[in-house]
Amino acid sequence: MSGYEPAWMDDELRMFGDAISKFYMAEMVPHEGRWQKQGHIDRDFWMKAGEMGLLCASVPEEYGGMGGDFRHEAIITTEQFRAGGVSGFGNSVHSQICAGYILDYGTEDQKKRWLPKMATGEAVCAIAMTEPGTGSDLQNVRTTARLEGNEYVINGSKTFITNGQQADLVIVVAKTGDEAGAxxxxxxxxxxxxxxxxxxxxxLEKLGLKSQDTSELFFDNVRVGPENLLGGEEGQGFYQLMKALPQERLVIAIGAVAVMEKALQETVAYTSERKAFGKPLLALQNTRFKLAEVKTITHVARVFVDDCVARHMRGELDATTASMAKWWCTQMQCDAVDECLQLHGGYGYMMEYPIAQMYADSRVQKIYGGANEVMKELIARSLTEL
Structure with missing residues (x-):
């Protein structure tokens, strides 16, 4: 709304964003109400998304991807939420997290085996980290994968798994050794x-994200061959997770800013039309001042996140900065959406209005990808480096 554009944007990316926006509006937004009632998006939407190039956009063409980079992924995420905050499409987990693990750490055979199917939508991917009782404490996972003969035998349970109901591939975080911790x-x-x-x-029935399937998964003596061990070497899981988490947290921050922008847009439109005391709400000083605050915070968040994207493209995004982006942007998202809902009055509490859906969906942003309290602890550890 300010005319601001990141330095990394170019004509090709701008055209890409326009095409993605039109696709979302035509193929996703009209179905969101039905998807919310059924608790998941239609399975064939993944195939349509694959045809459009939304899946595995930064995966090289030799593995079936579009051959783009993280800027394309950032645009795909941003346009999803600008289209109306449609939450059911778990592409960030599928393309920007799971595909990233396979691309960065998988063997050549694993990349050729899984990535092309993920790029077309033939295979939906999930990552199973969280367990009942462990939350953000990845070092204390209890799921085990013991090598018996020439097979790993997996036992354990996972919860809060995005794409869990539809996943054809699940990257399981498990203990393959007896060592404590990581x-x-x-x-x-x-x-x-x-x-x-x-x-x-x-x-799972959730407060928000109603159209996104989020599941419990159980592994009872599940047997897989050693060729399914990501990277082919045991004991590398925690290192792989830690290396990938900055990008995951940046993706969450990108979505947060896009929701803030959408909330501001919706609220300016609503308060311009809605009248109180004989004049539009937007003419009242309180409304104008509140929206001025939201616009300022949103712009600051946008500039910060776009700088993080540029850093990530240069290979310079550190864990501390990613943690700052994740906690601050998601906190500002919740604050901004709350202010915008308040300006809708009673209608803001009605689910037929987009702001109510954004309010319900926003709250989990401060929890997943590492709770914001964990983010602050990670940032605090860097203070001694000053």
Whole structure:
């Protein structure tokens, strides 16, 4: 709304964003109400997204991807939420997290085996980190993958797994050794159609993100070959997770800013039309001052996040900065959306208005990807470096 554009934007990316926006408006937004009621998006939408180039956009063409870079991923995420905050499409997990693990750490055979199917939408991917009782404490996962003969036998349970109901591939965080803490942790890919003993639990009923399937997953003596060990070497899981988390947290921040922008746009439009005391709400000083605050915070967040994208493109995004982006942008998202809902009055509490959906969906942003309290602890550890 300010005419601001990041330094990394160019004509090709601008055209790409326009095309993605039109696709979302035509193929996603009209179905959101139905998807919310059924608790997941339609499976064939993944295939349409693959045809459009939304899946694995930064994966090289040799592995079936579009051959783009993280700027393309940032635009795909931004346009999804600018289209109306449609939350059911778990592409950030599929393309920007799971595909990243396979691309960065997988063997050549693993990349050729899984990435092309993920790029077309034939295979939906999830990552199973969180367990009941562990939350953000990844070092204390209890799921095990023991090598018996020439197979890993996986036992354990996971919860809060995005794409869990539809996933064809699940990257499982498991203990392959007896060492305490981070040592002995590995990532193992389970192909769900072929996995005897794999079971999906219920599609969890959430406060928000109603159209995104979020599941419990159970592994009861699930057997997979050693070729499914990501990277082919045991004990590398925690290192792989830590290296990838800055990008995951940046993706969350990107979505947060896009929601703030959408909330501001919706509220300016509403307060311009809605009248109180004989004049539009936007003519009242309180309304104008509140929206001035939201616009300022949104712009600052946008500039910060776009700088993080530029740093990430240069390979310079550190864990501390990513943690700052994640906690601050998601906190500002919740604050901004709350202010915008307040300016809608009673209608802001009605789910037929987009601001109500944004309010319900925003709250989890401060929890997943590492709770904001964890982000602050990570940032605090860097203070001694000053």
């Amino acid at each position: 040592r002995g942790m590995s990532l193992i890919v389970v192909e769900t159609d072929e996995a005897e003993g794999f079971r999906r639990g219920r599609n």
